[in-house]
Amino acid sequence: MNTSWRWEYRRYDPGTERLAESLCTLGNGRFATRGSAPETTADAVHYPATYLAGCYDRLTSAVAGRTVSNEDLVRLPDWTALRYRCLPDGAPPGEWLTPDHPSLRRHHLSLDLRSGTLTRRMLFVDAEGRGLGVTHTRLVHMGDPHLAAQRTRFRASGWIGRIEVVSVLDGDVVNGGVERYAALAGRHLVRHRAGAEADGTAWLSCRTSRRTPAPAVTIGLAVRTSTRPPTAAERACTTTSATQTSVLPIGRGRPVVVVKTAALFSSLDRPRADPVRSAVEQAAHAPDFPALLASHEAAWQRIRSQGELRTTGETGRILRLHSFHVLQTLSPHTAELDVGVPARGLHGEAYRGHVFWDELFVLPHLALHFPETARALLMYRHRRLPAAREAARRAGAAGAMFPWQSGSSGTEETQRLHLNPRSGRWLPDHSRLQRHVGSAIAWNAWQYGLATGDTGFMHGPGAELLLDIAHFWSGAATWDAALGRYRIHGVVGPDEYHDAYPDAAAPGIDDNAYTNVTAAWVLARALDLYAELPEARRAELLVRLGLDADDLAGWEDISHRMYVPFHRGVISQFHGYGDLVELDWDRYRAHYHDIRRLDRILEAEGDTPNRYQASKQADTLMLGYLFRPAELARLFARLGYGFDDELWARTVAYYLRRTCHGSTLSSLVHGWVLARQQGPDAWRYCREALLGDVTDIQGGTTGEGIHLGAMAGTLDLVERGIVGLDPAADGLRIDPVPLSGTEGSTLSVSYLGHRDIRIRFRPGRLGIRVRPSLLGPVPLILPGDRREWIAAGQELWYRLPEG
Numbered sequence: 001m002n003t004s005w006r007w008e009y010r011r012y013d014p015g016t017e018r019l020a021e022s023l024c025t026l027g028n029g030r031f032a033t034r035g036s037a038p039e040t041t042a043d044a045v046h047y048p049a050t051y052l053a054g055c056y057d058r059l060t061s062a063v064a065g066r067t068v069s070n071e072d073l074v075r076l077p078d079w080t081a082l083r084y085r086c087l088p089d090g091a092p093p094g095e096w097l098t099p100d101h102p103s104l105r106r107h108h109l110s111l112d113l114r115s116g117t118l119t120r121r122m123l124f125v126d127a128e129g130r131g132l133g134v135t136h137t138r139l140v141h142m143g144d145p146h147l148a149a150q151r152t153r154f155r156a157s158g159w160i161g162r163i164e165v166v167s168v169l170d171g172d173v174v175n176g177g178v179e180r181y182a183a184l185a186g187r188h189l190v191r192h193r194a195g196a197e198a199d200g201t202a203w204l205s206c207r208t209s210r211r212t213p214a215p216a217v218t219i220g221l222a223v224r225t226s227t228r229p230p231t232a233a234e235r236a237c238t239t240t241s242a243t244q245t246s247v248l249p250i251g252r253g254r255p256v257v258v259v260k261t262a263a264l265f266s267s268l269d270r271p272r273a274d275p276v277r278s279a280v281e282q283a284a285h286a287p288d289f290p291a292l293l294a295s296h297e298a299a300w301q302r303i304r305s306q307g308e309l310r311t312t313g314e315t316g317r318i319l320r321l322h323s324f325h326v327l328q329t330l331s332p333h334t335a336e337l338d339v340g341v342p343a344r345g346l347h348g349e350a351y352r353g354h355v356f357w358d359e360l361f362v363l364p365h366l367a368l369h370f371p372e373t374a375r376a377l378l379m380y381r382h383r384r385l386p387a388a389r390e391a392a393r394r395a396g397a398a399g400a401m402f403p404w405q406s407g408s409s410g411t412e413e414t415q416r417l418h419l420n421p422r423s424g425r426w427l428p429d430h431s432r433l434q435r436h437v438g439s440a441i442a443w444n445a446w447q448y449g450l451a452t453g454d455t456g457f458m459h460g461p462g463a464e465l466l467l468d469i470a471h472f473w474s475g476a477a478t479w480d481a482a483l484g485r486y487r488i489h490g491v492v493g494p495d496e497y498h499d500a501y502p503d504a505a506a507p508g509i510d511d512n513a514y515t516n517v518t519a520a521w522v523l524a525r526a527l528d529l530y531a532e533l534p535e536a537r538r539a540e541l542l543v544r545l546g547l548d549a550d551d552l553a554g555w556e557d558i559s560h561r562m563y564v565p566f567h568r569g570v571i572s573q574f575h576g577y578g579d580l581v582e583l584d585w586d587r588y589r590a591h592y593h594d595i596r597r598l599d600r601i602l603e604a605e606g607d608t609p610n611r612y613q614a615s616k617q618a619d620t621l622m623l624g625y626l627f628r629p630a631e632l633a634r635l636f637a638r639l640g641y642g643f644d645d646e647l648w649a650r651t652v653a654y655y656l657r658r659t660c661h662g663s664t665l666s667s668l669v670h671g672w673v674l675a676r677q678q679g680p681d682a683w684r685y686c687r688e689a690l691l692g693d694v695t696d697i698q699g700g701t702t703g704e705g706i707h708l709g710a711m712a713g714t715l716d717l718v719e720r721g722i723v724g725l726d727p728a729a730d731g732l733r734i735d736p737v738p739l740s741g742t743e744g745s746t747l748s749v750s751y752l753g754h755r756d757i758r759i760r761f762r763p764g765r766l767g768i769r770v771r772p773s774l775l776g777p778v779p780l781i782l783p784g785d786r787r788e789w790i791a792a793g794q795e796l797w798y799r800l801p802e803g
Helices: 014-023 275-285 289-306 313-329 332-336 357-361 363-369 371-383 385-394 437-452 455-459 461-476 513-532 535-545 549-561 585-592 598-604 622-626 629-638 645-656 664-677 682-691 708-722
Strands: 006-009 031-033 050-063 066-076 082-088 104-112 117-125 131-140 147-157 161-170 189-196 202-208 218-228 234-237 241-250 256-266 309-311 417-420 425-428 477-480 485-488 725-728 731-734 745-751 754-762 765-770 778-782 786-790 795-799
Touching: 006 014, 031 131, 050 202, 050 256, 082 131, 082 147, 131 289, 147 161, 147 241, 147 289, 161 202, 161 218, 161 256, 189 234, 189 241, 202 241, 202 275, 218 241, 218 275, 241 256, 256 275, 256 289, 289 745, 289 754, 309 313, 309 708, 313 682, 313 708, 332 371, 357 363, 357 437, 357 664, 357 708, 363 371, 363 437, 363 708, 363 725, 363 745, 371 385, 371 437, 371 461, 385 461, 417 598, 437 455, 437 461, 437 513, 437 725, 437 745, 455 461, 461 477, 461 513, 461 535, 461 549, 485 513, 485 549, 513 549, 513 622, 513 629, 585 598, 622 629, 622 664, 629 645, 645 664, 664 682, 664 708, 682 708, 708 725, 708 745, 765 778, 786 795
Parallel strands: 731 778
Antiparallel strands: 006 104, 031 050, 050 066, 082 161, 104 117, 117 131, 131 147, 147 256, 161 241, 189 202, 202 218, 218 256, 234 241, 309 745, 417 425, 477 485, 725 731, 745 754, 754 765, 765 795, 778 786
């Protein structure tokens, strides 16, 4: 179906059209447009939509007898819309054509990953044999983050006459891309105004509905529509739309071309200006389509070289697609914005466009390729420290308590109720108790510092993040005299299926191993960072964060005496996990076949996963994603627990049998952990992670937006998991593991200011080249703790030890 640089759909299938729209989204890190057919409007099959990074709005809804408030990433007006019909000489006008019209004979959708363009080719043939070929080519400009364009070519066969083309700028849109949210309010755009300039440039103004606590966002969109041959056009405007209707001669050898050039501005832009006036001027003076395409391709070429990761075969093709979508969501343009990592990209409305812990799977890749973007995403969190501190204060805690779901302001955006589509019931949602999101932020900041050596960040915003998160964990940990350990109560771990003990009156479980171990790690790293700060900065932070020497001594104690539960020779997912009932996995698989969403199945049966040793996704095993075995052993030794390969192997095997992989991140983590163990099933899980979105493995979820963490995580899986890159304080560690499906890899990374360190991993060999620069040599730590230095401009090859 696909060539190495193209992702293609060679026939039109209404059942998978929304999947294709998501996977064919085009973006530039500032805004993105789904790969929908311009002839269509939102319905059960199609969902044309454009999203602007950081553009959120809040509405209230009445659900299950309660009033709930939700903040959503806003669906913006549709700039792509184009309607057309044939007017053959001597015959009545034809019908308006869409991919759903019965006269469609051929359909081919092609996403070009090299040029960053989407091409849709269609052939319509009516009952009299009259044919119309239509080719749409679309781009969202990677060089100029305000521009997008769409060129449509019409070719007639077997007839002559005219074609009527209506270019539409449609502002009558609502958020309706997720069926589960149908009961929630979705009309976010208000105060529409539309018009056209004397030169024909159409414009549309609107704003989000919210006034407080954040100001409304004003949107300005303008579209310049040009035709070949040029012709007079009829223009019309309503409150919510602007149209340009052209009737053009067409026949054999007389094709028609229509180009829509769009410009998008908002009140979020810096410096602030009138969004409508800026959009009109940009659209009116933008270059023609060939020039736009050339500059767009040049920008993509530059970005691609910086984010290079190449492997062979099917794996390489999918990784190229994943990299493409990561960079469309989080490009160098993102570094200029105040935005986080949207879990579903800028590709759809699932999760309401919120920022979760998924950045844990995204920032390690960005830090090695696009450090400025990674830094900006960490600054999104730093700017929301005041909100996290206020959340902690309201909960009676100290430090910074980051929300599980974040949006515009950094307050908690997790829904209070969620719908089980299987039972139709609205249920309490306790996922906000996943406090481990703070540890993810701290880990990302630490990894960024190791990869970049950016002491300005680490001694400035990074230190505030780590120390404030550590302060929260020190207050969350309570002393248990009977155990002689510190414990953390009332949380939810990454698993998410277990949000309470069976029959408990209150939500939350105690001593989630992942939460406790990462909290201890944060405390230890915060102390390490504090120790290396200049004396004046230390004093400033103590005052600003309300800390003293006794607090830091307490952190040291907790980091050595945090409780980690065990049962039957394995690490317990949480205290009491081993006492839960075993699930009859065979019976549920036989009856339901797909049990990824076991929580919904059990709830529809009147049951709950809280009763069972059954996990949604990797939880305890997430420790193996964050920490290599040697580091994990050191962590457990610091805590006073024994840890060896046998304990870890037993723990991995135990949870593999008890996980239903209800998250796209689950197979990724399991593949990562098994790859490092050289486990025989490693590639099966890695391949499932690769195929998660492209095959819509969860059955309909990708059409609501890609899973950005899983896509970026597969890139990270190759780079850090298989090639074995590990930025460390004493050098760039490279410790590859051979794995079927990735026979060889080539990547270009940044490390300590060096750009374009080229690494080639081949069976038995490792090649490293450092681009010439004024920087010093790059320290390397190779398998067997072999230490080398490579000077700028030098290339070296190493033979890897067998096995």
